[in-house]
Amino acid sequence: MLNIKNLVKVYPPNVRAVDDVSLTLERGVVGLIGHNGAGKTTLLDMLCTLSRPTAGQILFDGVDIVARPDAMRQRLGFLPQNFGAQANLTAQDFLAYLAALKGVRDPARVRQCLELVNLQDCARRRMTDFSGGMRRRLGIAQALLGDPDFVVVDEPTTGLDLDERMRFRALMAELGRKKLVLISTHIVSDIENIASALLVMDRGKLLAQTEPQRLLAQLRGNIWSLSTTQQHYEELRESVHVLHVLQHSGGVDLRLAHRERPCAQALPLEPSLEDALLAFPRLNRESTA
Numbered sequence: 001m002l003n004i005k006n007l008v009k010v011y012p013p014n015v016r017a018v019d020d021v022s023l024t025l026e027r028g029v030v031g032l033i034g035h036n037g038a039g040k041t042t043l044l045d046m047l048c049t050l051s052r053p054t055a056g057q058i059l060f061d062g063v064d065i066v067a068r069p070d071a072m073r074q075r076l077g078f079l080p081q082n083f084g085a086q087a088n089l090t091a092q093d094f095l096a097y098l099a100a101l102k103g104v105r106d107p108a109r110v111r112q113c114l115e116l117v118n119l120q121d122c123a124r125r126r127m128t129d130f131s132g133g134m135r136r137r138l139g140i141a142q143a144l145l146g147d148p149d150f151v152v153v154d155e156p157t158t159g160l161d162l163d164e165r166m167r168f169r170a171l172m173a174e175l176g177r178k179k180l181v182l183i184s185t186h187i188v189s190d191i192e193n194i195a196s197a198l199l200v201m202d203r204g205k206l207l208a209q210t211e212p213q214r215l216l217a218q219l220r221g222n223i224w225s226l227s228t229t230q231q232h233y234e235e236l237r238e239s240v241h242v243l244h245v246l247q248h249s250g251g252v253d254l255r256l257a258h259r260e261r262p263c264a265q266a267l268p269l270e271p272s273l274e275d276a277l278l279a280f281p282r283l284n285r286e287s288t289a
């Protein structure tokens with residue numbers, strides 16, 4: 001479905017924001033994870049035809065979308081990171097306006113999309129009165145208007161409460177049965193249990209394209225818990241990657257990432273996807289150094 005070959009994006013003067021990325025994706029939910037500045041948004045912008053690659057190729061069902069961006073736009077639904085929905089329109093009018101721009105002819109589609117994100121009862125309310133979470137949901141609704149084959153969402157659940165996050169996950173899982181859904185996020189729970197594949201980026205490079213279970217298996221034996229003193233913690237943090245710290249009157253409880261047992265009292269932990277996001281890039285760098 002989506003085939004990326006040796007993709008590069010260089011920002012002036014010489015920032016290689018995406019550095020020789022190649023991958024192939026089929027339908028399903030795919031999580032794109034990586035630290036701030038890893039290159040996720042730059043990659044998404046190129047896939048969504050908002051910016052042109054410096055080098056490389058992007059093929060969607062065999063069509064070169066750098067040469068033919070319109071071919072991608074017809075099949076794409078995109079929720080950008082900074083989707084604002086600030087206009088003084090009702091939700092219904094806003095979606096109807098976007099539907100017209102996208103050439104969506106089915107008059108029932110606006111209503112269907114509002115229902116998908118549970119905003120049907122707010123159809124006639126003005127977006128300026130919406131909460132951040134409601135605006136986010138409206139953003140998801142507009143991404144689905146054209147019944148796209150490829151759905152791209154950048155940091156989708158910012159501002160959503162727990163219920164809304166659960167609803168979002170269920171909706172993405174459902175969409176992933178028929179479409180390619182690419183979700184870029186820092187919030188690992190957004191993709192936990194629904195992503196069939198993960199892309200891990202670091203400093204513009206694609207470190208891994210893998211299944212969540214495989215990534216966790218790779219991390220096994222690298223994640224540790226340790227209860228110790230404040231002073232020991234200060235010493236350890238020089239050489240060991242500290243993922244979490246809980247300070248209390250008796251000392252500190254730590255969650256650590258390290259290739260071997262960092263000290264005799266450390267106990268092995270089962271890795272989580274959160275650990276993968278936090279620790280994998282550094283562990284990978286250390287092992288290839």
Ligand SMILES: Nc1ncnc2c1ncn2[C@@H]1O[C@H](COP(=O)(O)OP(=O)(O)OP(=O)(O)O)[C@@H](O)[C@H]1O
Nearest residue numbers: 011012015017034035036037038039040041042043
């Ligand atoms: N327009 C630009 N001009 C110059 N450098 C840029 C530009 N946009 C991004 N960068 C740089 O490119 C690199 C990748 O940025 P990008 O926004 O793609 O990362 P990201 O993984 O999406 O980060 P975040 O999670 O913080 O959104 C960073 O070093 C960033 O500073």
